[in-house]
Amino acid sequence: MRIFSKLYIALILSLIYLPMFVLVINSFNQSKYGIKWGGFTTSWYTKLFNNDGLIQAALNSLTVSVIAATAATVIGTLAAVALHRYQFKGKALLSSMVFVAMLTPEIVMAIALLIVFISLGITLGFISLVIAHITFCLPFVIVAVYARLKEFDMRMLNAAKDLGASELRIFIEIILPLILPAVISGWLLSFTLSLDDVIVSAFVTGPGYEILPLKVYSMVKVGVSPEVNAISTLLLVVSLTIVIISQLLIRKDKTQ
Amino acid sequence: MKLNNFTFNCGIFKCLAIGLASLWLTLFVFFPSVLVMITSFLTRDPQNTVALPVNIANYQKAFDPLYLQVFLDSLTMSVLATICCLLIAYPFALAISKLDKRLQAIALFLMIVPFWTNSLVRTYAIQFILGKQGLINKALLALDAIDKPLQLMYTQGAVIIGLCYILLPFMVLPLFSSLEKLDSKLQLAAQDLGANAWQRFWHITIPLTMPGIVAGCLMVLLPSMGMYYIADLLGGAKNLLLGNVIKTQFLNTRDWPFGSAFSVLLMLLLAFMLWLYFRAAKFANKQGGLGDANF
Numbered sequence A: 001m002r003i004f005s006k007l008y009i010a011l012i013l014s015l016i017y018l019p020m021f022v023l024v025i026n027s028f029n030q031s032k033y034g035i036k037w038g039g040f041t042t043s044w045y046t047k048l049f050n051n052d053g054l055i056q057a058a059l060n061s062l063t064v065s066v067i068a069a070t071a072a073t074v075i076g077t078l079a080a081v082a083l084h085r086y087q088f089k090g091k092a093l094l095s096s097m098v099f100v101a102m103l104t105p106e107i108v109m110a111i112a113l114l115i116v117f118i119s120l121g122i123t124l125g126f127i128s129l130v131i132a133h134i135t136f137c138l139p140f141v142i143v144a145v146y147a148r149l150k151e152f153d154m155r156m157l158n159a160a161k162d163l164g165a166s167e168l169r170i171f172i173e174i175i176l177p178l179i180l181p182a183v184i185s186g187w188l189l190s191f192t193l194s195l196d197d198v199i200v201s202a203f204v205t206g207p208g209y210e211i212l213p214l215k216v217y218s219m220v221k222v223g224v225s226p227e228v229n230a231i232s233t234l235l236l237v238v239s240l241t242i243v244i245i246s247q248l249l250i251r252k253d254k255t256q
Numbered sequence B: 001m002k003l004n005n006f007t008f009n010c011g012i013f014k015c016l017a018i019g020l021a022s023l024w025l026t027l028f029v030f031f032p033s034v035l036v037m038i039t040s041f042l043t044r045d046p047q048n049t050v051a052l053p054v055n056i057a058n059y060q061k062a063f064d065p066l067y068l069q070v071f072l073d074s075l076t077m078s079v080l081a082t083i084c085c086l087l088i089a090y091p092f093a094l095a096i097s098k099l100d101k102r103l104q105a106i107a108l109f110l111m112i113v114p115f116w117t118n119s120l121v122r123t124y125a126i127q128f129i130l131g132k133q134g135l136i137n138k139a140l141l142a143l144d145a146i147d148k149p150l151q152l153m154y155t156q157g158a159v160i161i162g163l164c165y166i167l168l169p170f171m172v173l174p175l176f177s178s179l180e181k182l183d184s185k186l187q188l189a190a191q192d193l194g195a196n197a198w199q200r201f202w203h204i205t206i207p208l209t210m211p212g213i214v215a216g217c218l219m220v221l222l223p224s225m226g227m228y229y230i231a232d233l234l235g236g237a238k239n240l241l242l243g244n245v246i247k248t249q250f251l252n253t254r255d256w257p258f259g260s261a262f263s264v265l266l267m268l269l270l271a272f273m274l275w276l277y278f279r280a281a282k283f284a285n286k287q288g289g290l291g292d293a294n295f
Helices: A002-027 A043-049 A052-085 A091-103 A106-120 A126-151 A155-162 A167-196 A199-204 A212-220 A226-255 B003-009 B012-040 B057-062 B065-097 B101-115 B119-130 B135-142 B156-180 B184-192 B197-208 B210-226 B228-234 B242-252 B256-284
Strands: B043-045 B049-051
Touching: A002 A226, A002 B065, A002 B101, A002 B119, A002 B156, A043 A226, A052 A091, A052 A126, A052 A167, A052 A212, A052 B012, A091 A126, A091 B012, A106 A126, A106 A199, A106 B012, A106 B210, A106 B242, A106 B256, A126 A167, A126 A199, A126 B012, A155 A167, A167 A212, A167 A226, A167 B012, A199 A212, A199 B242, A212 A226, A212 B119, A226 B101, A226 B119, B012 B256, B043 B256, B057 B065, B057 B256, B065 B101, B065 B156, B065 B210, B065 B242, B101 B156, B119 B135, B119 B156, B119 B228, B156 B210, B156 B228, B184 B197, B197 B210, B210 B242, B210 B256, B228 B242, B242 B256
Parallel strands: none
Antiparallel strands: B043 B049
């Protein structure tokens, strides 16, 4: 019984990683159609780096993701602290909005934001992308930071307050250092979510502002090609690195 | 949330902490949802995308047999994907919950990592397995089980496989978090009373993990209806999922009111399923799943 359950775990995990593994291998395959192994090459990557449109889209994506992740982390961290520490009118409303934002299917959020941007007269492009990305990252940051806040001892905050520390000082000198791992992992996860998003971005971007996931999406729709393999591998490596860092942060933090 | 409440009994920091997020979520979550609802009752207009006469024509159109069929078909796809996911994930989560702590952490880590990686790229990668030149066809051809490659891509089956593949962690995590909380003493007690393994599983494990099961199903079913790129890449250019229908209405046909009506229906479905979830959680009289899934 024991051995069967271990085998089953191994089977599922390898099925999960198999397609990604084949993709990475094929991105170094000289043979254009990936049917047979035609020898090792990095020429698909060279070709990629000479594609100006793709590089521009990647830079645009990085800009949007860094800004969106940073803003979502600031707003989300503050919100998590507020939800954890304070009693205020509308607290239940705020937490239910977080819950709704997290559970709303992306497609619904996408059209809702599109309608808002059009009715507020916000031009579709950079600004609308940043706003949309902050919105779908926000709940994840709040949940991550809130989970961390729940773990630590509240009494030291009361002690600080009794000694006359202001709320801002308590936040900067006590709360922030304690929740920093969760804040950083919140940022990293927002960054990957933003960098990977297709569904919402497809709706809220304008013709003048190309971003990487959408560009890749239009390439991928055509079918398997070596350039797509190469760019997909790069994206995979970027998000894998970030996820591993953030998971290690959480884990290290838990063992302390 | 009244302003005077802020100015009288909170400092700048507290105001900022509460205010920023409240403002953001009101402006970009609450307000948009209201606008979608309003739009769904408006009429399509070639110049301004939407125009007045308020009516329920869009809903009537959505319940027209033609679109009702599309709605039901895409729901069927998502439900099938959810069931497949549950059948694969339950034994998986159960097996993980029985591992010792160190191996458990590793298995969960390996499970969570793809959860955060690019799902578009992972969907694309499935073509290497299911395609005409993919691993399955190559293996079957090599074994002489078939003479010519099977058409696995661009089928409904491929879309269901893709949805399962992308959404599996969403099912595993809530299941695991409720399996982890099971009290092993109950199993021992049942065993003493003569229950066999199957009876123990069916009468103890399943009912007690019901919140996890429902939470996992919700977390797979809801996103699955919107993931139009999986249907585009693996199912060909057919309107297989609700997401494809909504996307076509918004970006191609430019019938925003009708597209909005479809998403309002989707939200109603969501509300109904949340209600079911809280019923199930109450039934098992135990929290687990949605609230504390570890992500």
